[in-house]
Amino acid sequence: MNSHKKKKNFLQTIDNEFETFQLCAMDYKVNERKRSLCLECGNQIRYGRTDKKFCCEDCRTRHHNNMAKAGRAFRNKVIGILNRNYEILDSLLEKGMDSAELVDIEMMGFVPGMSTSCRRSGKHNVFTCYDIKYILTRTKIFSIMKINNLSVNLRIGTELKDQ
Numbered sequence: 001m002n003s004h005k006k007k008k009n010f011l012q013t014i015d016n017e018f019e020t021f022q023l024c025a026m027d028y029k030v031n032e033r034k035r036s037l038c039l040e041c042g043n044q045i046r047y048g049r050t051d052k053k054f055c056c057e058d059c060r061t062r063h064h065n066n067m068a069k070a071g072r073a074f075r076n077k078v079i080g081i082l083n084r085n086y087e088i089l090d091s092l093l094e095k096g097m098d099s100a101e102l103v104d105i106e107m108m109g110f111v112p113g114m115s116t117s118c119r120r121s122g123k124h125n126v127f128t129c130y131d132i133k134y135i136l137t138r139t140k141i142f143s144i145m146k147i148n149n150l151s152v153n154l155r156i157g158t159e160l161k162d163q
């Protein structure tokens with residue numbers, strides 16, 4: 001490559017970089033404009049600091065209340081799923097069953113991804129749903145049993161360093 005060509009390539013690179021920079025700057029401006037809209041009502045924020053998120057105190061309060069409500073709704077949904085999982089596991093135990101095909105209990109509404117604890121034991125993953133423990137593989141659930149000593153179980157995951 002001769003020096004003229006090298007210089008041309010170099011200038012091209014600079015050009016490209018400048019173009020990228022301009023695009024980023026445009027993006028930034030668009031984002032800035034977005035940021036100056038109230039997160040709650042969507043109205044333009046007319047005064048105050050540029051990083052202000054709400055147009056007024058009412059919107060701030062309403063937004064935080066809505067977020068808290070959404071958080072509670074999510075936690076309640078998780079608790080609902082855990083309770084249904086528990087009822088399914090409990091109904092199996094009542095029938096004297098300690099194992100099942102995963103597909104069968106999924107049909108009953110069991111959600112494998114939801115448990116109250118999970119630990120590795122040997123080559124298995126041991127899960128609990130409140131006071132019922134079980135081993136889960138990709139296709140099966142087995143060794144379903146009630147945990148007898150609940151006070152011991154509640155210490156799992158809590159490192160009592162002083163003892």
Ligand SMILES: [Zn+2]
Nearest residue numbers: 038041055059
């Ligand atoms: Zn607002």
